[in-house]
Amino acid sequence: xxxxxxxxxIERSRDGVEYHPLxxxxxxxxxxxxxxSFPPQRKRWCCDFFYPNFINDHWRIEGKVFYGDxxxxxxxxxxxxxxRVIAEHCNERxxxxxxxxxxxxxxxxxxxxKFLEVVEPTDIRALTAGLRQLKAVITxxxxxxxxxxxxxxxxxxxxxNGYTELExxxxxxxxxxxxxxxxxxxxxxxxxxRAMFQRYGMV
Numbered sequence: 001x002x003x004x005x006x007x008x009x010i011e012r013s014r015d016g017v018e019y020h021p022l023x024x025x026x027x028x029x030x031x032x033x034x035x036x037s038f039p040p041q042r043k044r045w046c047c048d049f050f051y052p053n054f055i056n057d058h059w060r061i062e063g064k065v066f067y068g069d070x071x072x073x074x075x076x077x078x079x080x081x082x083x084r085v086i087a088e089h090c091n092e093r094x095x096x097x098x099x100x101x102x103x104x105x106x107x108x109x110x111x112x113x114k115f116l117e118v119v120e121p122t123d124i125r126a127l128t129a130g131l132r133q134l135k136a137v138i139t140x141x142x143x144x145x146x147x148x149x150x151x152x153x154x155x156x157x158x159x160x161n162g163y164t165e166l167e168x169x170x171x172x173x174x175x176x177x178x179x180x181x182x183x184x185x186x187x188x189x190x191x192x193x194r195a196m197f198q199r200y201g202m203v
Contacts, residue, residue, distance in 0.1 A: 001090070001129070002087070003048065004019060004022050004023050004025060004048055004049055005022060005048050005129070006020060006021055006022055006023045006129075007048050008022060009102075010037065010104060015133065015148075016106075016114045017103055017104070017105055018038070018103065018104055018105070018106070018121055019102065019103045019120075020038070020039070020099060020101070020103070021039060021042065021097075022039060022048070022049070022050065022101045024048070024096070024097070024098040024127060025050065025087075025096055025097040025105060026098075026127070026130070027090060027091045027094055027095070027096055028130070028131070028132075028133075029091075029094040029133055029138075029142065030094045030095065030096035030131045030133060030134055031094040031095075031133055031134060031139065031201070031202055032094070032095055032134070032135060032136050032138050032139045032173075032196075032197075032199050032200055032202070033096040033097070033098070033111055033127075033128060033131065033134060033136070034050070034095070034097045034137075034138045034140070035098060035099060035102075035122070035124070035137050035138065035141075035144055036050070036094070036097075036099045036101050036139070036140060036141060036144050036160075036195060037099060037100060037101060037116055037141055037143040037147070038099050038100075038101045038116055038174075039052060039099070040053050041106075042054070042195040046079060046081060046201035047078045047080055047086075047171075048083065049081070049082045049083055049086060049087070050097040050098075050180065052081070054079050054080070054081070054194070055179055056179055056180070057070075057178045057179075057180060057181055057186060058071070058140075059073040059074065059081050059086060060074060060146075061178055061186075061189055061190055061193050062085045062089070062188070062193070064160045064190045065190060065193050065194045065203060066089070066093070066197075066203060067140065067196060068112070070186075072085070073085055073086050073089070081200065084155075085139075085188070093202055094132075094133065094202065095202075096131065098122060098127060098145070099122060099149055100117050100118075100120045100121060100122050100124070100143075100144045100147035100151075101116070101118045101119070101120065101121055101122060101140075102120045102121070102122050103118075103149065104116050104117060104118055104119055104120075105117040106120055114143075116143060118147060119121035120126075121147055121150075121151060124137070124148065124151055128170070131166075134170065135140055135169075135171065135200045136163070136170065136171040136172065136173045136196075136199075136200060137166070137170065137171075137172050138172075138173050138174075138175060138196065139172065139173075139174050139175065140174075140175045140176065140177045141177050141179075142157075145157050145158070145172070145174055146200075148166075150164075150173055151171075152166050154166075158173070158174045159174065160174055160175070160176050160192075161174070161176070161192050161195070162174055165198075173196050173199070175189075175192055175193060175196055176188075176189050178190050
């Protein structure tokens with residue numbers, strides 16, 4: 001099975017600096033690119049892919065939006081996400097993933113964006129250069145949104161469920177976080193994500 005782990009980056013992580021443990025997932029047909037902040041610590045992963053924490057609802061939201069089933073990507077018995085099904089879905093639908101930081105320091109021993117120090121931001125233009133069908137980069141958190149705004153020299157962040165133009169017709173669309181810590185009902189998050197995918201002609 002294809003691996004999405006960046007072994008070289010894992011090996012070079014030391015002295016408190018973590019380099020991104022995953023390779024960018026960039027289908028040629030990508031219409032949207034999710035850019036988060038940085039993955040949680042590996043001990044919190046249930047699969048080797050983006051949004052790997054089993055209690056994060058990203059894959060449940062996509063399951064509900066695209067297939068009407070929040071458990072479409074979920075193996076509840078093994079408490080894992082179905083990686084092969086996820087990868088096939090994202091390749092087919094044109095959904096890409098990476099993060100706004102390629103290296104970070106965790107100022108506390110947790111996954112909170114509040115305590116992430118960006119050591120090396122992602123070169124977003126280089127990341128998106130080959131994605132000719134790309135319509136938008138998608139953020140689901142304030143840290144990622146701030147980092148993208150800084151990269152493109154924007155003064156104002158879009159509101160949650162809002163969007164703004166970056167350059168050359170590319171938009172940034174800000175969604176509510178799929179973390180259960182974000183105070184919004186699951187069904188409301190599903191509505192928000194569906195509206196975004198509809199905007200870019202994906203559902």
